[in-house]
């Protein structure tokens with residue numbers, strides 16, 4: 001239920017933005033979701049639909065921007081970018097699995113659209 005806690009935060013933020021701008025309704029929320037964040041984009045909308053019921057954000061469309069995973073190789077220092085989940089992650093230069101993640105595990109609200 002990882003998504004549920006996160007979506008509750010997203011809803012709170014969206015409602016606050018709506019309130020602060022005297023909006024009638026939240027129409028769209030743009031989220032940046034890291035590939036390695038553990039958040040499954042296809043679940044996000046359905047979770048949101050449930051928790052936003054009877055709020056000003058009910059019916060808002062979620063737009064998900066996928067943030068690729070960026071790894072730094074501990075062996076050769078090169079950077080490897082993955083934009084899809086793989087069965088394994090190795091350095092594309094030297095093949096070493098000794099990678100350090102530098103980006104792609106985050107989650108961010110990029111924009112809240114209101115009317």
Ligand SMILES: [Zn+2]
Nearest residue numbers: 073076091094
């Ligand atoms: Zn390497």
